[in-house]
Amino acid sequence: MTKHQKRLAVPKSWPVERKEEAYTTKAGAGPHGEEGVPLLIVLRDVLGYVDSKKEARYALDQDSILINGKAVSDERRPVGMFDILAFVEREEFYRVFPDEGGRLSLTPIDEDAAGSKLGKIAGKTQVAGGDTQLTLHDGQTLLVDEDADYNTNDSIVVSNDDDEIVAHFTYEEGALVTAVRGAHAGRIGTIDQIQVTPGSGSNNVQIDANDGEDFETVEEYVVVIDENFTGGDDE
Template sequence: MAKMGSRKHLKRFKAPKSWPISPKENKWTVKPAAGPHAIEDSLSLLVVIRDILGLADNSREAKRIINTGKVLVDGRARKDYKYPVGFMDVVEIPTSEDFYRVLPDLKGRLTLHPISKENSGFKLCKITNKTTLKKGKTQLNLHDGRNVLVEDSFSASDVVSLAVPEQEITDNFKFEEGALVLITGGKHIGEIGKINEININKSSNPNTVVVENDKKENFLTLKDYAFVIGKDKPAISLPGGK
């Protein structure tokens, strides 16, 4: 049993803080498989169905729902109960016409925020880096493991709006002063604000940004933690109606 647990399961009290599960309910939980999101930044599809959405009473019921293709992630049916679901992914339950987007709360836990059908047809993806290919094309490497070929000019840290499952870029949000951002790490995780200043360090120290929240208060955070979600208003639905 211990050997099986080390491969597919994880003791709940050892689960990352980003997992919104109680260590008192059961001894074991299911680790997400290796995939587009890191284990500490994702949830297994079984945990999403059983523990977060409450669509199953136990793992057997959750696996049955998943195995029959009744759960879509970014517009595609996922039948692996260990499939990793992470930040900005869109989860759809076609039978009930429920849609959710994975976002962090103010405690750093991954949550499934209910969204409309209209809001479920796209996701925001951060450009982590890019590669110039032959014939003038560029490959964008996105935060969720996707690679997209483009001919237009894009910059690292920009965020693209990607239609799912088609993977067509429909909009681009620049990482610049004035951009609206969602903080994805550090003590301000889950907060929303506008970039007031971008500090690029020439030393080995990480780059930082100064962000102003809706209370007109400024705070400093790492550049990597600032995820652009729009210019004047959010491009996605957010908790609290923001």
């Protein structure tokens, strides 16, 4: 199977120029599905820390490049929304965050903020033994007590050290959210109204935008955040 991807066919979230060359690196198996960007693209095309796949592999062999607190050895490892990138030797830390237009970009954060990552709850199921399993947007699963008050579309902050939940943001009217896909990707605002659609259709969300231009999008495209996730290094 080829390890190359036609640039014109990559997801809109990938931070690559589609017309510069015919091909780019294909993401390997891992989190985020087809939206995941190969780490090589981040190191080479976004940050400019390496010039080639060979240099990327050498850098990764030093165990000083971490994603969500874990050293990475595969340059094709997918990087996606809300992942935490740490460059230990450089003392640089970034959160992957969608910018306007939906492209994934890197937001500098401080070392303390790099100790945990945000996740949107995409699924909630009961498992044997009485626990509840939460599935996050990137495929990570967590077990919580059966009576824990977590619901689909809520967001949680998970410690990279021990997978403990350290914060919980409820999906509700008045919550601060960011749009991560669609025409309004990258915009931030407060939920004014959740319009429930009968049947199997998507619910619509009306958002009072921070930029003053209110907008409406579908529920699947919004993620609950708090002010610490909008950028900057003041966490």
